[in-house]
Amino acid sequence: MTSSFLRRPGLWLALLPLACGRLGAQGVDIVPRPLHVETAADSFRLRSDMAITCDAPLAPQARYLQETLAGPTGWDLELRPGARRADIRLTLADSASLPAEGYRLTVERRRVSIEAADAAGAFYGVQSLLQLFPPEVYDRVRRRGVSWAAPCVRISDAPNRPWRGMMLDVARYFFDKEFVKKYIDMMAMYKLNRLQLHMIDDSGWRLEIKKYPRLTQVGAWAGPDENRLGGYYTQDDMRELIAYARVRGVEIVPELEFPAHILSAIVAYPELGCTGEQHKVPVQHFISRDLLCVGKESSLRFLEDVLDEVCALFPSPVIGIGGDEAVYTRWESCPRCRAVMEREGLAKASELQGWLTNVVARMAARRGRTVLGWEEIIQRGPVETPVTALIWHNVADTIQATRTGHKAVLTPCTHLYFDFPEGATPGEVKHATWMPPIPLEKTYGIEVNDYAPTSTVVGVQGSMWADQFIHGTTLQEIALIDENRSERYMEYFTFPRLLALAEVAWTPKALRSYPSFLSRLSRQYARLDAKGCGYRVPEPVIAATEPAGDSLRVTLAPAVAGAPIVYTTDGSYPTIHSARYTAPVTVARAADLRAMTVVSPRHYSLPTYMPPDYSAYAAYGTFTAAWKPLDLQPGPATWRLDCSGKVTANGTYDVTFVQTRGSKALRLGRLRLVKRDAVSAEAAPADNTGGHHTYTLTVTDFEAGTPYYLEVETDAGGTNDSAGLVFVRKH
Numbered sequence: 127m128t129s130s131f132l133r134r135p136g137l138w139l140a141l142l143p144l145a146c147g148r149l150g151a152q153g154v155d156i157v158p159r160p161l162h163v164e165t166a167a168d169s170f171r172l173r174s175d176m177a178i179t180c181d182a183p184l185a186p187q188a189r190y191l192q193e194t195l196a197g198p199t200g201w202d203l204e205l206r207p208g209a210r211r212a213d214i215r216l217t218l219a220d221s222a223s224l225p226a227e228g229y230r231l232t233v234e235r236r237r238v239s240i241e242a243a244d245a246a247g248a249f250y251g252v253q254s255l256l257q258l259f260p261p262e263v264y265d266r267v268r269r270r271g272v273s274w275a276a277p278c279v280r281i282s283d284a285p286n287r288p289w290r291g292m293m294l295d296v297a298r299y300f301f302d303k304e305f306v307k308k309y310i311d312m313m314a315m316y317k318l319n320r321l322q323l324h325m326i327d328d329s330g331w332r333l334e335i336k337k338y339p340r341l342t343q344v345g346a347w348a349g350p351d352e353n354r355l356g357g358y359y360t361q362d363d364m365r366e367l368i369a370y371a372r373v374r375g376v377e378i379v380p381e382l383e384f385p386a387h388i389l390s391a392i393v394a395y396p397e398l399g400c401t402g403e404q405h406k407v408p409v410q411h412f413i414s415r416d417l418l419c420v421g422k423e424s425s426l427r428f429l430e431d432v433l434d435e436v437c438a439l440f441p442s443p444v445i446g447i448g449g450d451e452a453v454y455t456r457w458e459s460c461p462r463c464r465a466v467m468e469r470e471g472l473a474k475a476s477e478l479q480g481w482l483t484n485v486v487a488r489m490a491a492r493r494g495r496t497v498l499g500w501e502e503i504i505q506r507g508p509v510e511t512p513v514t515a516l517i518w519h520n521v522a523d524t525i526q527a528t529r530t531g532h533k534a535v536l537t538p539c540t541h542l543y544f545d546f547p548e549g550a551t552p553g554e555v556k557h558a559t560w561m562p563p564i565p566l567e568k569t570y571g572i573e574v575n576d577y578a579p580t581s582t583v584v585g586v587q588g589s590m591w592a593d594q595f596i597h598g599t600t601l602q603e604i605a606l607i608d609e610n611r612s613e614r615y616m617e618y619f620t621f622p623r624l625l626a627l628a629e630v631a632w633t634p635k636a637l638r639s640y641p642s643f644l645s646r647l648s649r650q651y652a653r654l655d656a657k658g659c660g661y662r663v664p665e666p667v668i669a670a671t672e673p674a675g676d677s678l679r680v681t682l683a684p685a686v687a688g689a690p691i692v693y694t695t696d697g698s699y700p701t702i703h704s705a706r707y708t709a710p711v712t713v714a715r716a717a718d719l720r721a722m723t724v725v726s727p728r729h730y731s732l733p734t735y736m737p738p739d740y741s742a743y744a745a746y747g748t749f750t751a752a753w754k755p756l757d758l759q760p761g762p763a764t765w766r767l768d769c770s771g772k773v774t775a776n777g778t779y780d781v782t783f784v785q786t787r788g789s790k791a792l793r794l795g796r797l798r799l800v801k802r803d804a805v806s807a808e809a810a811p812a813d814n815t816g817g818h819h820t821y822t823l824t825v826t827d828f829e830a831g832t833p834y835y836l837e838v839e840t841d842a843g844g845t846n847d848s849a850g851l852v853f854v855r856k857h
């Protein structure tokens with residue numbers, strides 16, 4: 127604390143997020159919300175002749191600040207490590223006065239001080255300081271005419287959870303080094319500190335392993351040679367990424383994958399599988415049934431060798447081993463794997479995974495590391511060496527982790543899988559469909575429950591899977607992301623939900639408030655823009671609808687404070703030049719109003735869409751498709767409709783067709799559920815001709831992430847004037 131604070135305590139006010147009309151206007155809008163903030167009605171103004179100093183261990187963080195400020199200001203601020211006087215000072219506090227990763231940021235009229243517990247704390251002090259400057263501070267090019275002022279504040283802050291992570295799936299889609307650096311930058315901006323790189327999957331092996339060159343010569347590439355897609359990181363590339371992340375307080379946690387999701391390695395070295403069969407690296411979403419054959423000495427040696435190189439490369443104390451979604455049919459029919467089961471006294475092939483986890487956890491322990499894996503690694507039998515489990519289904523499963531001496535990181539698919547869209551607005555980009563959308567508010571509202579005083583829940587992590595963007599898949603284009611490149615899609619899915627994740631991980635529950643978050647988020651979009659980071663712009667909120675004679679009066683509310691809303695009333699797609707919303711609008715039908723948020727000329731939302739009301743059919747389940755006159759052939763035909771997202775697990779489903787119009791009853795024949803191009807379930811023809819029928823299907827081969835279709839035989843009896851609705855209900 128500096129003396130001027132003591133002399134002028136009355137100037138400091140308890141923090142209220144400052145109300146600002148202009149997007150990106152200056153205030154204390156820090157995300158994640160700091161623990162304690164006091165503000166004063168004065169500001170610090172950066173000048174070209176100012177200097178930065180630091181304690182020697184904080185030189186990388188001081189240099190980071192100097193370099194970040196140099197881009198937009200064009201000033202080469204002097205950096206004087208160890209100097210006694212300077213305008214911006216980074217110092218190490220004595221360790222008793224601040225928790226790990228904590229910092230105290232004091233911005234006064236004439237100087238800035240960051241006192242930190244450690245290098246990470248200093249970096250977070252710098253990030254909070256940057257969030258006090260105007261958004262242009264993130265620009266890489268010089269911005270003239272900006273007043274580089276930051277409000278005077280006194281912040282003391284530290285994270286609630288030590289593990290604040292993102293998982294990036296670089297296996298399904300190879301993201302190059304520059305994209306990974308940008309992702310690290312964005313994580314660091316919001317004080318996330320673990321990047322789990324999912325480097326191995328069926329569709330690609332992405333890390334050079336010198337002892338097994340075919341892993342990347344063969345396993346990193348899909349498709350025909352002359353047109354192959356994929357890529358990998360050399361060990362030099364990875365060293366560069368690790369160093370880049372380290373300055374930014376981010377640990378790269380390497381993730382290998384086995385016993386499942388490892389087809390790319392089996393393609394490169396078929397002897398790693400149980401059958402020895404030569405496969406190909408898939409170009410479409412595909413979860414292979416092939417497993418690493420654990421009955422061969424050579425497979426265990428492979429794991430030892432890969433761990434040797436991975437541990438030499440990555441300083442992370444935790445090494446990811448995957449472990450999710452194994453089906454055990456290959457092991458069950460493999461004489462070598464069965465021999466291990468017999469030797470180890472294991473009754474079921476699933477227990478062989480528990481055995482393997484123990485074996486690998488001991489391998490890691492011999493190298494001074496622990497392992498991290500998806501929750502399955504602690505659910506297939508006792509694991510004696512403590513591990514970290516990524517809980518991806520049920521957050522209450524952390525209880526089992528705690529009880530059995532393991533750590534847990536929450537990454538539940540229901541809240542933190544960012545490959546699901548934020549909403550169900552038509553026009554959304556291609557996305558995972560095996561669960562409903564995950565709105566921002568749901569991500570923000572995730573329960574991080576310790577359940578017990580002895581809780582071992584170390585943190586939370588977002589999961590950014592790329593299986594919908596796998597090389598070779600043609601991406602659906604929408605106007606607002608007018609380029610067919612997966613990198614932009616990743617940003618669209620990650621932001622702004624990453625900011626919600628960051629606040630959940632950093633800020634204690636008592637200080638979290640969704641309205642406060644939204645208010646601060648409104649002023650973060652300009653910062654994302656300045657960083658060159660894509661994001662999903664939220665649609666305007668439909669605040670009220672009320673009948674007005676035969677019409678409907680609709681009141682809209684902004685989803686981003688200060689951002690204009692534009693709209694049309696004839697059902698057409700708005701442009702940024704459409705009418706600007708200022709007062710409630712009257713339309714004949716709900717679907718006539720399309721309105722969108724405009725954050726900038728290049729950044730606007732999808733148009734709002736008010737879906738028809740199907741509540742009268744609620745007993746039939748979820749609306750899945752509609753047919754209109756002319757949609758179906760008059761004679762015998764097969765109608766194929768997308769039901770991805772309606773089939774969510776193995777089990778029994780009712781599929782109901784309801785004819786709502788037409789001069790003749792639609793005759794309904796056989797119904798098939800199709801997964802990729804294979805029939806997954808089938809139901810007999812309807813025995814009536816009433817165009818209203820419920821089929822029952824039983825699904826036994828559910829596969830997350832895979833599109834499902836219904837194919838129904840129809841005969842409209844020579845007319846094509848029928849219309850109707852299709853619903854799906856899980857028993």
Ligand code: ACM
Nearest residue numbers: 450451500518539
């Ligand atoms: C997972 O989503 N298969 C961990």
Ligand code: ZN
Nearest residue numbers: 400419460463
């Ligand atoms: Zn085997």
